[in-house]
Amino acid sequence: MIYKVIGKDEFRKLIEGLIESNETFGPRQVDTGKDGQPIYQFRKVDSFDDLELDYNYTASSLKNFFLPFKELLSRYAFTDDDWEQGIEYRVNPRVIVGARACDINALNKLDDIFIRGAFPSPYYMARRNNTFLIGMDHMPPEDCFCESLGELTVRQGFNLFCTDLGDRYYLSINSSKAFNFLKKVKTSNPTAEDDRKWIERRQLIKSSFQTEVETDELPDLLDIEFSSPIWKKWGDKCLNCGVCAMVCPTCYCYGVEETIDVSLKQARKERQQYSCTVVDFAEVAGGHNFRPLKEDRLKYRYYHHYHGFAENADQQICVGCNRCGRACLPGINPKDVINDLILESGDDV
Amino acid sequence: MTFKIPKQDINFKPFMNRPPDYKLKHEIMRTDRVYKCEVINIIELTAEEKLFHLKIIDPAERAIFHFRPGQFLMLEVPGFGEFPISISSSSNNQEYIALCIRKVGRGTEILHRARMGSRVGIRGPFGTSFPMEEMVGHNILLVAGGLGLAPLRAPLYWVNEHRDQYRDVSLLYGTKDPSSMLFTYQYEQWRTVNRIRLMTIVDRPDENWTGRVGLITELFKEIEIDPLNTYAIVCGPPIMFKFVCNHLDSLGIPMNRMFVSLERRMHCGMGKCCRCMVGSTFTCVDGPVFDYWSVMNLKEAI
Numbered sequence: 001m002i003y004k005v006i007g008k009d010e011f012r013k014l015i016e017g018l019i020e021s022n023e024t025f026g027p028r029q030v031d032t033g034k035d036g037q038p039i040y041q042f043r044k045v046d047s048f049d050d051l052e053l054d055y056n057y058t059a060s061s062l063k064n065f066f067l068p069f070k071e072l073l074s075r076y077a078f079t080d081d082d083w084e085q086g087i088e089y090r091v092n093p094r095v096i097v098g099a100r101a102c103d104i105n106a107l108n109k110l111d112d113i114f115i116r117g118a119f120p121s122p123y124y125m126a127r128r129n130n131t132f133l134i135g136m137d138h139m140p141p142e143d144c145f146c147e148s149l150g151e152l153t154v155r156q157g158f159n160l161f162c163t164d165l166g167d168r169y170y171l172s173i174n175s176s177k178a179f180n181f182l183k184k185v186k187t188s189n190p191t192a193e194d195d196r197k198w199i200e201r202r203q204l205i206k207s208s209f210q211t212e213v214e215t216d217e218l219p220d221l222l223d224i225e226f227s228s229p230i231w232k233k234w235g236d237k238c239l240n241c242g243v244c245a246m247v248c249p250t251c252y253c254y255g256v257e258e259t260i261d262v263s264l265k266q267a268r269k270e271r272q273q274y275s276c277t278v279v280d281f282a283e284v285a286g287g288h289n290f291r292p293l294k295e296d297r298l299k300y301r302y303y304h305h306y307h308g309f310a311e312n313a314d315q316q317i318c319v320g321c322n323r324c325g326r327a328c329l330p331g332i333n334p335k336d337v338i339n340d341l342i343l344e345s346g347d348d349v
Numbered sequence: 350m351t352f353k354i355p356k357q358d359i360n361f362k363p364f365m366n367r368p369p370d371y372k373l374k375h376e377i378m379r380t381d382r383v384y385k386c387e388v389i390n391i392i393e394l395t396a397e398e399k400l401f402h403l404k405i406i407d408p409a410e411r412a413i414f415h416f417r418p419g420q421f422l423m424l425e426v427p428g429f430g431e432f433p434i435s436i437s438s439s440s441n442n443q444e445y446i447a448l449c450i451r452k453v454g455r456g457t458e459i460l461h462r463a464r465m466g467s468r469v470g471i472r473g474p475f476g477t478s479f480p481m482e483e484m485v486g487h488n489i490l491l492v493a494g495g496l497g498l499a500p501l502r503a504p505l506y507w508v509n510e511h512r513d514q515y516r517d518v519s520l521l522y523g524t525k526d527p528s529s530m531l532f533t534y535q536y537e538q539w540r541t542v543n544r545i546r547l548m549t550i551v552d553r554p555d556e557n558w559t560g561r562v563g564l565i566t567e568l569f570k571e572i573e574i575d576p577l578n579t580y581a582i583v584c585g586p587p588i589m590f591k592f593v594c595n596h597l598d599s600l601g602i603p604m605n606r607m608f609v610s611l612e613r614r615m616h617c618g619m620g621k622c623c624r625c626m627v628g629s630t631f632t633c634v635d636g637p638v639f640d641y642w643s644v645m646n647l648k649e650a651i
């Protein structure tokens with residue numbers, strides 16, 4: 001990694017240059033919530049001033065830039081008694097500005113599955129390879145717990161990462177593309193003073209977390225407490241709506257559906273994001289459901305997130321953003337569920 | 350000042366002369382591409398099940414398609430859906446692939462309307478297989494319930510083609526009623542030509558049935574099992590293989606010598622959609638064939 005320091009007005013020039021020549025996305029306020037707080041999302045930006053880089057969090061994650069809710073996998077063109085399959089996964093280059101560390105870590109986890117896994121996905125790779133990603137640190141929102149999961153800092157998976165030093169950014173440069181762009185604007189090598197400020201900033205962020213979740217023993221605990229009553233307690237509240245998985249930066253389960261065009265000449269095979277909390281997730285033809293109860297499904301979501309699974313070397317995939325907790329109408333959130341699980345296991349002994 | 354990001358395309362060229370190596374990054378391309386097949390034969394087995402013979406049309410693609418007994422493929426009926434099906438033919442058969450398919454939902458329903466010459470697609474093969482080599486020199490006990498005979502046909506072909514390498518081979522097969530019994534036309538050949546001890550049983554007999562009546566576990570009363578020299582392959586509904594495996598376990602067959610094939614909902618076959626997960630394991634990648642020890646250690650397996 002190469003490090004540089006850039007003044008905020010020079011940084012502005014860099015971003016303006018990127019916006020001018022590429023489709024660029026960044027945090028923007030899209031509405032105001034019931035509580036009067038702004039709601040942010042990643043949206044297309046046309047100028048630097050559209051960006052709200054001080055946003056607390058976006059309601060949806062970056063995931064959908066790489067795994068769209070609905071994605072065309074292939075097309076079938078029918079002729080008399082035959083058909084031809086067409087596959088397309090070209091993506092135009094684009095820029096995303098202002099991604100938080102945990103969101104980039106989430107992408108790195110998706111990379112493990114969709115790029116480094118057994119059958120890499122060309123659809124995902126095309127999107128990932130053609131995205132220029134600029135990350136930016138921030139003070140943690142009060143309900144975030146990425147620090148507990150070790151996802152507070154990020155060392156890969158981005159092109160450029162900015163640490164805010166007040167009037168300057170301390171840049172971590174992780175790609176030759178970014179390095180070459182930076183040659184055209186004014187940057188300097190970090191001084192000892194910059195380094196000190198960088199460490200201070202990191203320490204400040206680390207010490208500002210207000211939410212902590214005990215996750216070290218979780219994989220074992222999830223195995224041991226597989227039939228714990230807390231799953232029923234929390235499962236009973238669940239509405240099977242699937243929103244938690246839609247907003248989560250690492251949930252990636254999907255379904256595949258095919259539809260025939262009204263002309264009967266074409267068909268589309270599409271991948272659609274799904275959620276393991278939805279009732280028919282594990283239902284098979286004939287009606288048998290391998291996870292018939294809400295508690296089975298909710299437990300499975302936690303199991304997958306905090307126990308991990310073979311495909312990604314048993315890594316936990318939650319990054320602690322609490323988007324699922326915020327989005328859940330009945331208030332099911334990782335912090336409370338995990339605390340309950342830990343308390344419950346304490347009762348056993 | 351402008352900063353144009355260059356476009357990066359990934360490889361589009363299909364591999365034609367050998368199976369794709371998905372581990373090689375520079376080769377990654379159409380993982381969703383199907384091999385186009387023609388239906389060259391349809392055999393009606395029961396009111397609900399048909400056996401389809403599929404021939405991969407492109408000779409080069411046909412030459413690179415190899416599978417092992419127990420593996421499955423994703424069958425694509427363009428416009429109607431894609432679903433996993435176990436391969437029911439010999440892994441030696443370079444001409445066609447046989448699939449025994451029950452009509453249960455949208456995709457399978459449409460497939461049942463296919464005629465000779467209809468064209469479908471396949472992806473795969475996917476998943477784990479039965480360790481046929483490891484079983485050499487031992488007795489083999491095959492236990493199937495209902496449609497569970499379909500995934501057993503590939504290992505059965507293997508055994509028949511290498512019959513002298515195996516000792517006693519038994520096939521215990523149970524169905525709900527006589528009319529749902531599959532592949533009845535092959536029983537005589539299996540018994541006489543392949544020296545397989547084949548025993549059948551039905552739960553609900555009809556007036557013509559003269560054979561045994563009861564649950565599949567009844568059949569164990571009639572055979573001697575040498576637990577330390579036997580490998581077992583069990584396929585059928587979960588409740589059935591649980592009973593059967595528990596029984597075999599009580600006889601003393603080591604759990605890592607009993608194999609089952611699990612069934613779960615599947616949408617990709619490639620460890621991506623997560624629909625097939627059992628606990629933290631993918632049925633499509635780490636299965637569908639598991640030894641019973643692994644199954645016992647899987648959360649939510651049975």
Ligand SMILES: Cc1cc2nc3c(=O)[nH]c(=O)nc-3n(C[C@H](O)[C@H](O)[C@H](O)COP(=O)(O)OP(=O)(O)OC[C@H]3O[C@@H](n4cnc5c(N)ncnc54)[C@H](O)[C@@H]3O)c2cc1C
Nearest residue numbers: 284285431432433434435450451454455456457613614615
């Ligand atoms: C490893 C494996 C091997 C199989 N082998 C055979 C076989 O040899 N013969 C046979 O008749 N059936 C087999 N099945 C079951 C077969 O896959 C289902 O009957 C089939 O998916 C039903 O699809 P459908 O479109 O008709 O039903 P729908 O209810 O319309 O299903 C929609 C989709 O859900 C998924 N799905 C639904 N049911 C199942 C299921 N039971 N298993 C997996 N996915 C499902 C599929 O992706 C399907 O496209 C096997 C299943 C698995 C997992």
Ligand code: SF4
Nearest residue numbers: 238239241242244328
């Ligand atoms: S958001 Fe909450 S209610 Fe909806 S499925 Fe997830 S846990 Fe259940």
Ligand code: SF4
Nearest residue numbers: 248318319321322324
């Ligand atoms: S906190 Fe919730 S939404 Fe965020 S990564 Fe973890 S499971 Fe996903």
Ligand code: FES
Nearest residue numbers: 618621622623633
């Ligand atoms: S079938 Fe999609 S993960 Fe197994």
